[in-house]
Amino acid sequence: MMQSFKLNKAEEEALYKKSIALNVELIKTGELPMTESKIMHEILKQTLIMGELELTRNGEIRVLSNTKN
Numbered sequence: 288m289m290q291s292f293k294l295n296k297a298e299e300e301a302l303y304k305k306s307i308a309l310n311v312e313l314i315k316t317g318e319l320p321m322t323e324s325k326i327m328h329e330i331l332k333q334t335l336i337m338g339e340l341e342l343t344r345n346g347e348i349r350v351l352s353n354t355k356n
Contacts, residue, residue: 302327 294302302323310320321329334340339351 306321306323306326309326313320334350341349341351343349
């Protein structure tokens with residue numbers, strides 16, 4: 288099983304920007320900020336565990352997220 292995953296530069300930058308925006312909102316609501324690692328785990332949970340993946344006619348992967356807890 289894969290234990291690590293390397294992001295490319297564009298993905299790193301996108302994750303950094305999203306983490307800043309999410310943490311600003313969390314702090315505004317009195318919540319604790321989340322690490323980038325925890326954010327990635329939540330994304331993976333909502334897509335791979337709770338969501339669905341399907342293959343389009345063009346051979347592209349489409350993620351259908353299900354955010355029900």
